[in-house]
Amino acid sequence: MPDSPALEVRGLVKRYGGTAVVDGLDLVARHGQVTAVLGPNGAGKTTTIECCEGLRTPDEGTVTVLGLDPRTQARDLRPRVGVMLQDGGLPTGIRAAEMLAHVARMYAAPRDLGELTERLGLGSFARTTVRRLSGGQRQRLALAAAVVGRPELVFLDEPSAGMDPQARLAVWELVRELRAEGVAVVLTTHLMDEAEDLADHVVVVDRGRVVAQGSVAELLTGADDRTLHLQAPAGLDLAPLRTALGDGLSVAEAAPGTYVVAGAVEPATVAAVTAWLAQADALASRLTVGRSTLEDVFLDLTGRDLR
């Protein structure tokens, strides 16, 4: 397996109408690893990936894909890189099975079509034209098309969006297998469980910048592990809690029903929070100190919800 990264992005900037939607982003993805780019809507994930695919031209920075420039060496990269676009990007007038067979013919050593059809459950709509497929069916077909040529690097933009749980599991299994084969998998998602389950390396993006990165374990044991996270009814009055906690601790409702107490959280802090809940006649569905999910990490870093 090559040591050099499959993908290297340095200082990427992409502006629209003077606003930088990607603002100095660095990203490295390695062979045999799943790299998840995680962030809320509009964070700049798709724009970044499309720059990597050579579909958009960066305003600043460099993108190197398998050692090549995706803008000027696209022809050399095409047989080596698989791409699954968010909107499918598939021709619509052709039947699903014909489309996949057509894509497979463009590669020297394509995957076995029967096996791919079986595992992604494409058989039931093989004779349906792409135009008539449901969103989830189209996603599965787009994924099959992205991997049929045995790429060394594959970009999956929200691969399981719109899929039912069973299809999602099939996708995750395929992604794990690609990793085991040494493929570099770069996926964007705003599903934390997808990142938590699949990713070797998570890059958290917000407002066009990387706000944190590392393995899931590394992100969960960040320096600030004393923040209190609380799930309770939305819209509770925070004033009494602020008074009870005093200076040195900040309290916020980061998303409806998600409260965060940051600062030097002590056992007495937890007691004050539960007393406040009791007074408000509100029941907490979850109270944790420290980071236990990627959502917590994201809330701590940005004060915002991932979705």
Ligand SMILES: Nc1ncnc2c1ncn2[C@@H]1O[C@H](COP(=O)(O)OP(=O)(O)OP(=O)(O)O)[C@@H](O)[C@H]1O
């Ligand atoms: N062609 C374009 N012209 C102008 N603005 C654009 C264009 N493409 C994207 N944007 C804007 O850039 C920002 C980032 O979009 P992008 O699609 O990269 O985000 P994302 O992280 O992939 O979000 P999502 O999770 O919703 O797919 C958004 O505010 C979007 O409106």
